[in-house]
Amino acid sequence: MRKTTLPRDTLAGLVNAVVSVPDGLASAALAGVNPVYGLYTSVAAPLAGSALVSAQLMQIATTSAAALVARQAVAAQPAERRPEAIFLLAVVAGLFLVVFGLLRMGRLSRFVSHAVMTGFLGGVSVVLVLDQLAPLVGFAARGRNPVAELANLLANVGRFDPRTIVAGVLALGLASGLRRTRLATWSSLVALLVPTVLVLLAGWEGVQQVSDVSPIPRGFPLPALPHLDLLSPELLASGFALAVVIAVQGVGVSQTVENPDGRPVNPSRDLIAQGAANVASGLLSGIPAGASVGQTALNVAMRARSRWAGILSGAWMLVIVLLVPGLVGLVPMAVLAALMIIAGLGALDLREARSIWATGGAARWAIAVTFAATLVLSVPVAVGVGVVLSIMMHLASASDVTVRALVRLPDGRFAEEKPPPRLPSEAVTVLHTQGSLFFAGARRLEESLPSPVGAVRPVVVLRLRGRTRVGATLIEVLDSYADELEAVGGRLYLSGVEGAVRDQLRRTGKLDLERVVRVVPATTILGESTAQALASASAWLGRPRATRPRAGSA
Incomplete structure (x- = not known):
């Protein structure tokens, strides 16, 4: 690291670490485990991944898509064993990503149909929003899939908690409103802090907080091997599906970032970096991670100059985890739900979806089927549907001679x-x-x-x-x-x-x-x-x- 790049990389790392606090908490909550595990991920993933990436400004962090896949993958496990299962899942997905990178499969992403990927990501975004409606209103909805949960939620409007709704809606308003101002970079942090302070000052004990869901451990965990007794064919399939999701998103991010020093970007090497980040995260009690579009863009906006921005982001997050772990438990779950809803809505690209739909033909079928599969089936099955559709479309185009x-x-x-x-x-x-x-x-x-x-x-x-x-x-x-x-x-x-x-x-x-x-x-x-x-x-x-x-x- 050169002295001339140190100030910019240090500042970019600090800002990314602060932004990672609400993102990490929300992603872990989405994954169905203790939100503090998201903070551990924000330490381990940047430290391990940024040292290996070829796209030096690419930030590896928690993502809503990875968290959603992880949640569905461990849903069948007993509640007390879900954290152990999710740590193992991160390691398994990381090993798959390393294999993908060693086989130079980064270039194969070009064969994934754009319509299929748009439908899948759109479905993931909608599922993300639907999953967070229940904690936003303070009611535990039930259902076999997000659509069924929404129906159950609407049938129990009278059981919603008004104070929880106030805290969640306030977070929604702050996060969405500040994004249009000069405080856009800090919008998530402000949306996290203000409703939390309101709930504490008003003494709203009925509003569920992070500490009510899981106790917040002090310090930082030591590396630990995953519990291999949880390894099963289903978990391996989910790990593979998760690796595919992370890989496709990662290749998309790495190809949009230019290195400040002009060095070429190698998507396959970036797959290895994301694999190493997930293995490190799993060994340090973290959830799966991948290339973050938002935090990568933040590195660019802060004029970071090297991979040290990502490494220092992990170091700053470690300082935050060690100094203020108790404050994390005071955050209302409705606030985390609001932040994830904002992330889900922001990931919806309706303009691109309309363009694909207007194309008609196979593209229209591909986006519709993948979107529907993501809503009513598990994410691993939806990924399988997308892969089959991509193969079929590739074969169809191959015969278009x-x-x-x-x-x-x-x-x-x-x-x-x-x-x-x-x-x-x-x-x-x-x-x-x-x-x-x-x-x-x-x-x-x-x-x-x-x-x-x-x-x-x-x-x-x-x-x-x-x-x-x-x-x-x-x-x-x-x-x-x-x-x-x-x-x-x-x-x-x-x-x-x-x-x-x-x-x-x-x-x-x-x-x-x-x-x-x-x-x-x-x-x-x-x-x-x-x-x-x-x-x-x-x-x-x-x-x-x-x-x-x-x-x-x-």
Whole structure:
């Protein structure tokens, strides 16, 4: 750490630590465990994660999505064992994230459908809001899912606690109102303090406080191994789902942050950093954590210059935990609920959802199904639904292949038109493809190629420019098509072939590159290799059949 960056990083770390107090308390309460565990997370996660991140200003902290997944994952455990289960869950998710990073899976996030991710995050945000309505009004709602809990809540309006509502609504008003002022950075802290002071001064004993839910231990816990007797297939599945949620959000955050020193960001390395943060959090009695959009933006706004901003944030939080643990127990649960509702509403991107919905087609189905699954099913199941939908959409896009015929105009330019169903005899047909040619795309190409049946000496020039590699399915399709052309005395030319693809075709040994298939390498000039293939094919067709030498000598 340079002396010139120390003041900015220290200030950014202090501000982030103060902001982490209400966020950490609220996230742990959302996870269904003692809110102080959220503060422990705000110590362990930044200290372990910030030392490893490639996006140096990315802040790893408690997040509402991770807390919600954790809550559902340990809901079946007895109340007294939920903390132990959630510590183990953090470690399991952290190990999965480390594996993801070592396998360089950060780049795979691009294959997650945007519509699926938007629907999932929107569902998580709505579930977050619905889950916090009960503590906001002082009534314990029951139900199999958030929608059922909402129905139970509305059926018991008469049992709401007015004083709890006053404290919660005051926190809501302060948090939302101050966000539009110069005090936006401190809005959560003010919303935490003012209602707490009001409840204490007014002597509202009926308002539930953090200490009423769980006692607040003094000091900071020593590292402890998780209770492996709680390990089960269900917890492993939940840990995997949690790791996927953290990974996708983390990649999104890391790609939006530029390093002050100009070094490139490595999403896979950031997965390892988040994995280490979760392992450290679990070993130090913390809840799962991930890349925080808000706190990362705060680092940028405070003009932090290095990873030390995150490390110092953890150090400042440790000071806060050691000095003022008793004050945490005085915070009303309704205030924490209000802060989480604000976070949930802020995470809802209605504009993006409307845009996706207006797109129609598969995107509309993807966002609707994922959103509904998140509301009525568990988050791990909703993640599974999202993964399946992403795979289906990827396969559908892979089969969205179009084939167009290129016809040379009198002025030398080429025009696109629909290819003929059957190839003409003694003529060259130039074909251009668009879309992925892997897997289903290759089979779609096979169905779209003009048939050589009934033609005499047809020649096809198939443009492959821009294809950096080809799959086994495409090679099989090209080999079969070349055999059909050879059967009627024709040939297949592959133009615009990159060097790596040419080597790949040769290594397979499947295509007859000496007689039936001719490869024309790509050049730096667009259309040049296709023009060369067209000229070569025309010259070959111009030879009389009786005197034409064997195809391999042309």
